[in-house]
Amino acid sequence: MYVLTVDQIDSQNQADQVDAAIRDIESRFGAELLARPERTAGDEFQVATERGSVALDLALTLVRAGAWSVGLGVGDVRPPVGPSVRAMTGTAFVNAREAVSTAKKRPSRFSLVADDPQTAALDPLIRLLLALRERRTxxxxxxxxxxxPHPDLTLTDAAGRLGISVQAASQRALTAGLRLDREARDVLGDLLTGGRIGG
Structure with a gap:
């Protein structure tokens, strides 16, 4: 199981964003969650899912927002599972708590802690992907x-919608590392979920 403990950055000097973030996560990921995301304390909330690819997408989405330190814990969740995240326990929750404490000290604002050493070893690879994204314009x-969100959309289609040439769109995609981003997310999601590519 996968648990994210998410803490708002500089909450003493910023408006509380927890409720808005929970609503957005429910809207975008609701069907993939074990239970409704919940505020756990002050400016912090938790999310739980049973799919590694979803946990990764959640973490990347939250880090991109720039308002959160994100700890991803991978491990067991003791039954009963749901309906309340706050009532659930297990090593995934313990690991997520440790991870968010580490995330607060990192420039990436992300950390992964897992029971399995091979899964834990994915932490620097996810941070490498975050570093690629940090440089994106x-x-x-x-x-x-x-x-x-639209894998069938071509660069030609995208260029038309953006009002730029296909060449400009292609250069923009290359500079942004869009293909590498997609490939890295696919592999990391598989490895998180099953411990192997294609798992």
């Missing part, structure tokens, strides 16, 4: 947000 993100 607003134009690169604009193209990402157009293409990523």
């Amino acid at each position: 607003a134009e690169g993100w604009e193209l990402f947000d157009l293409l990523d």
Whole structure:
């Protein structure tokens, strides 16, 4: 199982964003969650899922927002599972708590802690993907947000929607590392879920 403990950055000087973040996560990932995300204490909340690829997408989405330290814990969740995240226990929750404490000290604002050493070893690879994303320009993100939810959309289609040439769109995709981003997420999601590519 996969648990994210998420803590708002500089919450003493920022408006509380927890409720808005929970609503957004429920809207985008609701069907994939073990229970409704819940505020656990102050400016912190937790999310639980049984799919590694979903946990990775959640973590990447939250880190991109720039408002959160994200700890991903992988381990067991003791029954009963749900309906309340706050009532659930297990090593995944313990690991997520340790992970968010580490995430607060890192530039990436992310950390992964897992029972399994092979899964734990994915932490630097996820942070490498985050470093790639950190360098992406607003134009690169604009193209990402157009293409990523629509895998059948071509660069030609995207260029038309953005009002730029196909060559410009292709260069923007290359500079933004969009193909590498997709390939890395696919492999990391598989490894998180099953411990092997294609798992």
